[in-house]
Amino acid sequence: MCCFLVPLTEAVATSAYRKINKESLEKSESALKRHVPALEKMLWGGSLMLMVDHAINGELSLNFPFFTALSVEGGFQIMLREMLTVGVPMALVLTAAWAIYALLKERKTSPTAQLNNNL
16 A cells, blocks of 8 residues: 555655765765665665556555545554555665675675686
């Protein structure tokens, strides 16, 4: 129903963070900070795909209240439970996958790794 709201919120926060700290991210020595744009793309893309999936399955509509769960009594509690049980773990797993990606990519492109590959 609305599990995509959690990674979407993280995507908005990541975009704001990247725009505010653009110069410091480019000059940063931290592998994770340099790969923030990759996290941003992963979050926006995943959220968009989930929105399309929910729209196709009829869980989203263009008319108010937009989420079909809100049209029934107690729907807000259902949405909140889904965000906590599905959306939060999904966002955490995606962020962990990004962190692993960023660290592995940094390890592969580090000068020490290139020196070892040449030997």
